[in-house]
Amino acid sequence: MQKNGVMIEDTFAEAFGMRGCRLTVTAPSDHWALVAARAITGFATSVIGCGIEADVEGRSPAAPDGRPGYDCLFFANSWDGLANALLNRVGQALMTSVGSACFCGALPEIAADSEDISRFDIGGKLRFFGDGYQCSKVIGNTRYWRVPVMDGEFLVEETFLMLRAVGGGNFLLLGPSHAATLAAAEAAVAAIRQMRGVALPFPGGMVRSGSQVGSRYKFLKASTNISYCPTIRSRAPDSELLEGDNAVLEIVIDGLTEALVARAMRVGIEAACACGGIRKITAGNYGGKLGKFHFHLHRLLGDAR
């Protein structure tokens, strides 16, 4: 398949079932809300090394306390993994940020009575930081904890929603130059970032150090994706690159639902093709044996409406 002169390989991206969560962080100003959002989503590019993947989704359309706020998405491999990581992150990265407050983000993507949704505790555990001076406030049906801190009170909702989500949707852009490939990737990221419910956890929304499972070193569970590294093209036994493929960038997408990941992949690929300058778009998979979700590139683009 060709799209705007870009070859779309007949392959699929292999993604995995994950647990996802949306947090809304607010602060006295947009600047400090963004500081808090960046802090809590920092060092969260890949579950391989960080245990969690996260991204700032965008400005919160309706922050509960009416202050400037940002929605953040988090994904991890397990319920416990996400709950523990978020407890640490809210405690260490958010509570420490000036004037911040933390709320459970709404999940309009999922029916409220879905079996895929569960609740986990953050505020109810963090409250002990108050050393006995913490207090709670129930407003409507929601309990918030008020932890005394040096600039006032840190307000955090007691429980948050977690849902079964999808992580690892991806596509790779192969181009003749770093500049052309980066431009196409930037166009894809910009298009995907218009969407809600999907996260691009890597820096700037793209990753240059894609990985393969395993390594020749026993102590390493993942290593560089040698099939797509142009500097070792002639040495790699199964390089996927042709003469003239001088740069590869990958977009990795986590989403609250399978449909959102599929749509984000389609939107991103179309934007990259519209930008042009690249030779080929492909996707990463493990032969279909590891991941539950398969996103076939040709089907995604064929379904475009």
Next chain:
Amino acid sequence: MKRVIDLRLTRVPDLPLEADRLRPDSLAQAGLDELYALPLLYGNQTVAAGEFLRGEIQETEEGASGVTLILRGDFKRVKRLGQGMQSGELIIEGPCGFHTGAEMGGGRITIRGDAGDWLGAHMTGGVIRVEGNAGHWVGASYRGKTQGMRGGAVIIHGNAGRMTGTKMRGGLIVVRGDCLEFPGYDMNAGTILIAGRSGRHIGSGMVRGTIIVRDGHSLLPTFYHNCAYKPSFWPLLRSYIEAQGLVLDGWGADCFFDRYSGEALTGCKGEVLLCHTA
């Protein structure tokens, strides 16, 4: 299916009439005959509800499902309306008597008039909205009990009497107007907001909880000033109150409050927030 039971008080009772059976959730299936036959305590006698009430039942497929009970007339001498109700909506088009909404666990009561004493006493959920004034002991505990209101909200557009929120253990009471003495007496948790003038002895004996006032001139000496700040929960509380149909003029989301801790005699875990920009 939406079920609307519209009843009118045909004569004002000479003696107090105890109407705890008049609640929307227990009338979800009842026909008019069954409703008229409900036994109500009238003085020291039992009478049929039909002696005082007449009306009609409408059932429609339109709108949200549920039962709405509308009571029209002067119910000042009718006690325990909506007592213990768990769901549905009760609308009282006029004043009502003691214990309205007491022990309710859910649903919504709207009173388009004044409410008597013990409004929402021991309630655990639901919302009571009073468009007039409320009597004494709103959301309080009955004598001998250790916990009053434990959840839900009472929104009073007018004034409230004495002992509002006595031994309250949770929930929210909002008084748009003035409140007489001893609001939050022996309060254990929950929130009381008094937008008008407050009577003396605010939070006397309170153990925990929050009392928000504009007028703190009579604050007890056992409350100690902490700081002036913007409580981060205030915008949420304000939005919730507005969602219940009450707009507090001058109480903006950016209000500053003086925070007092008290009462010192009972552990100092309670708080009085004095709004000084309202």
